[in-house]
Amino acid sequence: MGKNRVKKAGNTNWVMTLLKGRTLLILAVLVIFFSFASPNFFAVNTGLTIAKHVALYGIMGIGMTYVIITGGIDLSVGAVAGLSGMVAGGLINEGLTIAPLGVTVYFGLPWIILISAAVGVLIGWLNGFIITRFNVAPFITTLGTMNIARGLANLRSNGATFSNIVGKEALGNTGFNYLGKSIFGIPAGVIILVLIAIVAACLLKYTPFGWHILAIGGNAKAAKLSGIKVEKNTTLVYMFSGFCSAIVGMISAAQLVAAHPATGEGWEMNAISAAVLGGTSMSGGIGSVGGTIIGAFIIGVINDGMTMCGVSEFWQKVIKGIVVIAAVIVDQFQRNLQAKMALQARNEGK
Amino acid sequence: MDKNVVLHAEGMNKIYPGTKALDNVSYDVLKGKVNVLIGENGAGKSTLMKLIAGIEQPTSGKMYMDGEEVAFKDTTEARAKGIGIIHQELSLFPNLNVYQNIFMGREQTTGRFKLDNKTHIAETNRVLEKLEHVMDPQTLAGDLRVGQQQMIEIARNFLQDDLKILIMDEPTSSLSEQEVEVLFRLMREFTEAGIAIVYISHRLEEIMRIGDNVTILRDGKYVARAEVKDIDVPWIVQQMVGEGKSYPKKDREIEWSKREKVLEVKNLTLPKSGGGYLLDNVNFNLKRGEILGIYGLMGAGRTEIFECIMGLRPEHTGEIYKDGKLLEIKSLRGQIDNGFAIVPEDRQAEGLVQTLSIGKNISLSSLEDYTKAGFIVKKKEDEQIDRQIKDIMIKVADKDLPILSLSGGNQQKVVIGKGILTNPDILLLDEPSRGIDIGAKTEVFDIINQYAERGVSILVISSELKEIVSIADRVIVLSNGVKTGEFVHEEVSEDQLVLSSYKGHGTKKSLKEN
Numbered sequence: 001m002g003k004n005r006v007k008k009a010g011n012t013n014w015v016m017t018l019l020k021g022r023t024l025l026i027l028a029v030l031v032i033f034f035s036f037a038s039p040n041f042f043a044v045n046t047g048l049t050i051a052k053h054v055a056l057y058g059i060m061g062i063g064m065t066y067v068i069i070t071g072g073i074d075l076s077v078g079a080v081a082g083l084s085g086m087v088a089g090g091l092i093n094e095g096l097t098i099a100p101l102g103v104t105v106y107f108g109l110p111w112i113i114l115i116s117a118a119v120g121v122l123i124g125w126l127n128g129f130i131i132t133r134f135n136v137a138p139f140i141t142t143l144g145t146m147n148i149a150r151g152l153a154n155l156r157s158n159g160a161t162f163s164n165i166v167g168k169e170a171l172g173n174t175g176f177n178y179l180g181k182s183i184f185g186i187p188a189g190v191i192i193l194v195l196i197a198i199v200a201a202c203l204l205k206y207t208p209f210g211w212h213i214l215a216i217g218g219n220a221k222a223a224k225l226s227g228i229k230v231e232k233n234t235t236l237v238y239m240f241s242g243f244c245s246a247i248v249g250m251i252s253a254a255q256l257v258a259a260h261p262a263t264g265e266g267w268e269m270n271a272i273s274a275a276v277l278g279g280t281s282m283s284g285g286i287g288s289v290g291g292t293i294i295g296a297f298i299i300g301v302i303n304d305g306m307t308m309c310g311v312s313e314f315w316q317k318v319i320k321g322i323v324v325i326a327a328v329i330v331d332q333f334q335r336n337l338q339a340k341m342a343l344q345a346r347n348e349g350k
Numbered sequence: 351m352d353k354n355v356v357l358h359a360e361g362m363n364k365i366y367p368g369t370k371a372l373d374n375v376s377y378d379v380l381k382g383k384v385n386v387l388i389g390e391n392g393a394g395k396s397t398l399m400k401l402i403a404g405i406e407q408p409t410s411g412k413m414y415m416d417g418e419e420v421a422f423k424d425t426t427e428a429r430a431k432g433i434g435i436i437h438q439e440l441s442l443f444p445n446l447n448v449y450q451n452i453f454m455g456r457e458q459t460t461g462r463f464k465l466d467n468k469t470h471i472a473e474t475n476r477v478l479e480k481l482e483h484v485m486d487p488q489t490l491a492g493d494l495r496v497g498q499q500q501m502i503e504i505a506r507n508f509l510q511d512d513l514k515i516l517i518m519d520e521p522t523s524s525l526s527e528q529e530v531e532v533l534f535r536l537m538r539e540f541t542e543a544g545i546a547i548v549y550i551s552h553r554l555e556e557i558m559r560i561g562d563n564v565t566i567l568r569d570g571k572y573v574a575r576a577e578v579k580d581i582d583v584p585w586i587v588q589q590m591v592g593e594g595k596s597y598p599k600k601d602r603e604i605e606w607s608k609r610e611k612v613l614e615v616k617n618l619t620l621p622k623s624g625g626g627y628l629l630d631n632v633n634f635n636l637k638r639g640e641i642l643g644i645y646g647l648m649g650a651g652r653t654e655i656f657e658c659i660m661g662l663r664p665e666h667t668g669e670i671y672k673d674g675k676l677l678e679i680k681s682l683r684g685q686i687d688n689g690f691a692i693v694p695e696d697r698q699a700e701g702l703v704q705t706l707s708i709g710k711n712i713s714l715s716s717l718e719d720y721t722k723a724g725f726i727v728k729k730k731e732d733e734q735i736d737r738q739i740k741d742i743m744i745k746v747a748d749k750d751l752p753i754l755s756l757s758g759g760n761q762q763k764v765v766i767g768k769g770i771l772t773n774p775d776i777l778l779l780d781e782p783s784r785g786i787d788i789g790a791k792t793e794v795f796d797i798i799n800q801y802a803e804r805g806v807s808i809l810v811i812s813s814e815l816k817e818i819v820s821i822a823d824r825v826i827v828l829s830n831g832v833k834t835g836e837f838v839h840e841e842v843s844e845d846q847l848v849l850s851s852y853k854g855h856g857t858k859k860s861l862k863e864n
Contacts, residue, residue, distance in 0.1 A: 206464050206465050208459065208463075210465075211446070211465065212454075214446055214450075215443050215446065218443035218444060218445035218446055219441065219443050221441065222441035222443060223443070223454070223455075225405065225437065226425070226454045226455030227425050227429065227455040228454070228455050281445075284445075285443070285444075285445035285446075339493070342493035
């Protein structure tokens with residue numbers, strides 16, 4: 001009898017390990033599948049192309065993960081990326097015209113990046129402010145700011161594209177396109193992704209700030225009673241998400257050497273999918289940066305792999321949707337199993 | 351000011367929209383004493399404590415510590431003055447582990463930013479050892495038993511170095527007997543070290559044991575204060591209620607042996623997921639119009655009986671007969687159609703839909719009875735709701751008001767009313783008087799008796815001895831999943847119930863030794 005039980009527990013542990021590592025497993029299966037389905041898939045170049053795309057979903061997904069951990073959602077990320085790209089492109093090609101003085105100011109590259117990032121942070125702050133101050137649901141708040149940001153992006157150029165945003169030597173604003181190039185063979189976006197991921201993961205795991213946002217998502221009322229500044233921390237999280245989106249907007253513009261106001265449409269769904277595939281719980285309190293990056297890779301591999309196999313874009317959407325829902329179902333299954341095992345351990349402990 | 355007074359609150363008022371929760375109450379917290387605060391629900395105890403702990407701010411009134419006036423904007427400020435509070439409702443983070451829960455809001459860091467988890471774990475182990483609750487600090491709080499969670503809540507406050515006042519709002523409500531003993535011993539250690547404890551509890555026997563002085567509030571006003579050694583339980587009850595109210599004594603002259611059995615449960619067994627049994631061959635029956643009490647300690651298997659009967663535990667074995675027919679239990683809805691209704695233990699989480707009105711909550715389970723071609727016939731529904739409101743004696747101005755505008759007692763009546771509207775033959779009540787004041791309890795008991803008179807058979811779970819003794823025609827006692835006693839009304843005594851409720855643990859232990 002006793003022996004049987006040990007064996008059974010061993011079995012569940014094995015299943016558990018499999019379930020916990022499922023995102024990596026799915027990724028591996030996808031890579032193997034596409035390697036067979038498309039002869040050109042398993043190659044360094046393909047890998048770098050995918051990584052270049054993944055950097056965009058990944059960076060956005062990290063900001064999204066933070067937001068979802070607090071129990072919120074940020075729908076404005078795609079539009080913010082579009083807006084910050086337009087701000088950067090506009091500053092490079094047209095500078096900033098101050099009408100009353102009749103002058104046009106051209107900024108240096110560091111300032112251009114700083115201002116564009118600040119636009120994202122500002123919208124993030126606005127999200128946080130509205131959500132915490134007026135108690136508006138995050139879904140509605142960011143749905144609103146999504147439209148605002150998208151509208152502003154179009155207004156900047158009246159819907160037109162800023163093309164060839166490389167700057168001019170004479171104006172001293174060249175170099176923006178390096179954000180879209182590779183350094184020692186590695187795309188700049190990937191390097192930025194790694195940097196942001198390390199900082200975000202450390203913040204979450206090793207600092208009181210990380211604990212606090214986990215606490216807010218786990219039990220906001222208890223967080224408040226524990227003396228945690230819920231409003232301030234929540235706002236900071238949305239600002240971080242805005243920052244990540246702005247960076248994505250700039251990288252994307254640099255990769256294309258053009259800023260288009262429709263850039264980032266629908267990307268919020270990729271960011272949310274990456275977070276959810278990576279095990280972030282939509283009800284808040286649970287999530288990790290590493291998981292989200294794996295999630296972003298899954299989405300990237302599905303996108304590019306299917307494109308290489310000649311699957312139409314429409315079918316790609318259907319399949320991505322199925323994968324995300326399946327991931328959540330498995331996630332739920334794992335949580336139930338885990339709870340069951342905890343209960344079992346508790347009973348045996350007695 | 352007396353130097354034994356560590357905190358003096360003067361003329362505290364707290365007005366919420368529509369109600370005056372606290373009306374000009376002055377209160378002294380004495381150093382090194384267990385200062386007990388009691389009163390019925392809504393008397394203002396918790397409100398007063400929230401003001402002292404900085405969770406809420408008084409509408410008017412002043413507080414003094416060491417002769418200086420103090421005011422707390424939030425819990426952090428109160429904590430800086432040495433005031434800690436153990437909340438009535440658990441305020442843990444289920445998604446975080448034990449040490450994260452204990453140190454939340456007071457993290458230790460190496461350098462400025464890096465969390466010092468080594469210290470966190472070491473300190474957690476130290477505190478838990480002191481509380482005699484050794485557990486892995488890495489366990490998720492959500493995976494713990496309720497009693498353990500309560501201990502975490504308590505442990506959080508033990509870490510404070512310069513604690514002067516510790517407020518405990520019903521800390522024992524989910525603790526076992528032994529856990530309560532440990533807690534009491536620690537409380538004594540605290541008071542010996544000069545820390546003042548403010549203790550709120552509904553368990554009067556407990557107060558007589560651990561308390562030094564008692565302050566009684568009623569309807570937000572100060573009523574009386576006395577040293578525990580000078581008073582007894584009846585005195586406290588009298589002060590709380592205002593008049594000599596006690597549970598109504600029942601006197602039903604019915605020859606039960608001649609009444610037919612409505613429900614018969616045979617060999618009910620429910621396996622535990624980790625081995626062992628939650629219910630172990632339980633047999634009992636219920637007669638028409640009878641109130642059968644089920645008594646037992648927490649975890650004895652009382653709620654599980656209800657869950658089996660209502661079809662929530664498909665893994666159970668054994669037979670359940672209604673009116674002599676073997677039931678095939680498929681689903682909860684099916685059981686409602688079979689004539690069962692349940693009033694769950696957790697009123698807020700399982701009994702009510704907070705976003706709906708009083709009326710809608712009442713008609714929720716029986717909506718289909720008021721439909722015509724799939725649409726709800728409003729007139730028919732309203733008739734039933736109005737009749738039911740009268741029936742269950744809810745004082746309500748308008749049935750379209752939100753359910754949360756009612757007091758806890760009236761909310762409970764609504765949950766009972768909802769069950770009754772499905773026209774059950776058998777009503778299952780799980781702790782129907784939990785968290786409601788004595789006045790409302792009496793009314794809830796009246797309602798239960800009234801339905802029993804009309805022929806509804808009632809199963810009622812209660813943890814309160816006096817309550818179950820006064821209300822039940824017959825009581826069965828569960829202990830560790832085993833039925834250990836059965837007493838009819840005339841022979842029920844509190845001593846016997848308590849004795850029986852421990853029996854199951856004894857037998858299990860002796861079994862193990864063999």
